[in-house]
Amino acid sequence: MNIQLMSGDGLPPLLKLSNVSKSFGGIAALKDVDFELHTGEIHGLVGENGAGKSTTMKIIAGVYADYEGEMRIDGAPMHFRSARDSLAAGIGMVHQELSTVPDLTVAENVFLGHQPLTRFGTVDWPRINREAARLIASLGLDIDPTTRMGALPVGLQQLVELSRVLFSGARIIILDEPTSALSPPEVKRLFEVLRKIRAEGRGIIFISHFLDDVLEISDTVTIFRNGRKVATERAAALTKDAVISHMIGRGSIGMHMGESTTLAGDEAKPVVLEARSISDGKLLRDVSLRLRAGEITGVYGFMGCGQIELARALFGKIRLKRGQLALDGATRSFKSTAAARGQGIAFVPENRRMMLFRTEPVFKNISIAILDRIHRLWLKPRAENKIAATRATDLQIRPPNPNMLLGSLSGGNQQKVGLAKWLTHLPKVLILSEPTRGMDVGAKEDVIRIVKALRDRGVAILVLSTEPETILTLADRVSVLRKGIVAKEFSHGTIHKADLLAAA
Ligand SMILES: Nc1ncnc2c1ncn2[C@@H]1O[C@H](COP(=O)(O)OP(=O)(O)OP(=O)(O)O)[C@@H](O)[C@H]1O
Numbered sequence: 010m011n012i013q014l015m016s017g018d019g020l021p022p023l024l025k026l027s028n029v030s031k032s033f034g035g036i037a038a039l040k041d042v043d044f045e046l047h048t049g050e051i052h053g054l055v056g057e058n059g060a061g062k063s064t065t066m067k068i069i070a071g072v073y074a075d076y077e078g079e080m081r082i083d084g085a086p087m088h089f090r091s092a093r094d095s096l097a098a099g100i101g102m103v104h105q106e107l108s109t110v111p112d113l114t115v116a117e118n119v120f121l122g123h124q125p126l127t128r129f130g131t132v133d134w135p136r137i138n139r140e141a142a143r144l145i146a147s148l149g150l151d152i153d154p155t156t157r158m159g160a161l162p163v164g165l166q167q168l169v170e171l172s173r174v175l176f177s178g179a180r181i182i183i184l185d186e187p188t189s190a191l192s193p194p195e196v197k198r199l200f201e202v203l204r205k206i207r208a209e210g211r212g213i214i215f216i217s218h219f220l221d222d223v224l225e226i227s228d229t230v231t232i233f234r235n236g237r238k239v240a241t242e243r244a245a246a247l248t249k250d251a252v253i254s255h256m257i258g259r260g261s262i263g264m265h266m267g268e269s270t271t272l273a274g275d276e277a278k279p280v281v282l283e284a285r286s287i288s289d290g291k292l293l294r295d296v297s298l299r300l301r302a303g304e305i306t307g308v309y310g311f312m313g314c315g316q317i318e319l320a321r322a323l324f325g326k327i328r329l330k331r332g333q334l335a336l337d338g339a340t341r342s343f344k345s346t347a348a349a350r351g352q353g354i355a356f357v358p359e360n361r362r363m364m365l366f367r368t369e370p371v372f373k374n375i376s377i378a379i380l381d382r383i384h385r386l387w388l389k390p391r392a393e394n395k396i397a398a399t400r401a402t403d404l405q406i407r408p409p410n411p412n413m414l415l416g417s418l419s420g421g422n423q424q425k426v427g428l429a430k431w432l433t434h435l436p437k438v439l440i441l442s443e444p445t446r447g448m449d450v451g452a453k454e455d456v457i458r459i460v461k462a463l464r465d466r467g468v469a470i471l472v473l474s475t476e477p478e479t480i481l482t483l484a485d486r487v488s489v490l491r492k493g494i495v496a497k498e499f500s501h502g503t504i505h506k507a508d509l510l511a512a513a
């Protein structure tokens with residue numbers, strides 16, 4: 010604990026924002042925000058999607074130079090014009106959207122922008138690889154530093170990116186949703202590293218929608234709502250309920266994302282898609298799964314358990330070495346994703362950047378699923394726009410303006426757009442990987458509502474997630490994957506988060 014630092018030891022705060030406001034094209038995103046970070050402090054930052062968290066952090070990281078108000082570092086006024094300025098002032102940020110370079114190696118990514126040089130001024134490759142291996146090992150990872158970044162799963166990329174910033178020597182470290190792709194043991198290891206960094210007298214800003222995580226790791230928590238700071242409190246003095254009511258501005262909503270659930274698997278419902286002892290020759294071994302019409306099957310497991318591979322195998326993205334798929338009882342092998350799509354199988358992957366077009370307006374991103382099916386020429390822009398506007402309202406996409414560029418929506422709202430397109434044309438099977446990752450409580454509820462509505466309309470749904478709460482909130486039956494095998498299945502009775510964690 011760093012109470013003496015918090016309560017004024019004569020030193021100015023490491024970072025101080027006063028009356029910071031920022032607008033985008035005349036629309037206010039931040040209004041008079043005050044914020045302080047002290048040395049040796051982990052400062053949690055929470056708020057609903059679109060509350061202004063990332064925008065504030067991007068000001069500190071030099072991404073946005075046009076804002077009002079004042080920023081001080083160690084008491085000295087600063088106004089960064091670029092990310093480089095901010096870096097030079099000792100600030101390191103892990104952005105919400107991965108910013109690793111897929112074509113560089115892991116080691117090159119770790120040292121991006123600060124490569125050690127030999128005494129001849131050339132890049133010291135052996136040293137880079139050696140050092141990178143050492144750094145990523147301290148996050149508990151065993152990755153060959155010469156692997157191409159793009160070849161790693163998203164979760165591992167996230168960890169590599171974290172190591173880049175954690176070990177850059179920055180005095181102020183900003184982590185925007187760093188744990189969204191991490192498994193519980195990985196989060197634990199990250200927290201150990203964060204505590205070490207705190208003990209070195211550096212300051213950390215930790216943004217997350219996982220309120221338990223925020224309360225566990227933070228000394229202080231700040232809550233944003235609608236572009237304003239509404240509270241800053243000692244974490245020890247806060248409860249999850251208190252945080253939620255600050256976030257949404259009314260009394261607690263009384264519904265916590267599942268700590269437990271009662272399953273209602275119904276064997277009478279027809280099996281739509283079935284995996285019969287499938288193996289991919291690498292991770293997946295003899296996985297059997299039955300997706301039934303009007304049911305949500307949850308697949309839970311830690312990162313790397315084979316979920317990603319399973320989703321891809323069902324969608325024709327990876328070839329099976331053994332076993333078969335059956336659709337409506339007839340054996341099928343999907344030679345391509347197009348073949349799977351043609352049979353009515355829709356897939357929303359965990360990495361939203363794969364499916365969305367950030368530089369296109371929201372309505373284009375929504376109607377793209379229809380454009381796949383209906384002839385492009387048949388759809389008049391106005392019709393396209395109208396459908397999209399309806400969807401945007403259904404999903405409470407904020408702001409509800411279908412003409413905005415997707416890239417200018419907040420992260421959680423971009424994700425809702427990714428789901429919106431499947432509402433227009435009902436698929437037979439819907440495969441959702443991490444459907445609520447990185448979303449706040451309100452947005453999660455929106456997504457849960459939509460997914461359940463699709464189930465009730467007869468869609469056979471598969472939800473794959475590393476978050477027990479997501480599985481418990483959505484699933485009618487659950488399979489737990491461990492190292493590529495189905496370790497346990499639950500279809501009836503009450504199960505708890507602990508049951509899932511124990512089986513994984
Ligand atoms: N580049 C941009 N252009 C226009 N508006 C933007 C831009 N970036 C953010 N905004 C708007 O500013 C507001 C705050 O967004 P911000 O990304 O800071 O939210 P956030 O708290 O990080 O949300 P999330 O939890 O969803 O990531 C939102 O209304 C968003 O639409």
Ligand SMILES: [Mg+2]
Binds near residue numbers: 063064185419
């Ligand atoms: Mg954000």
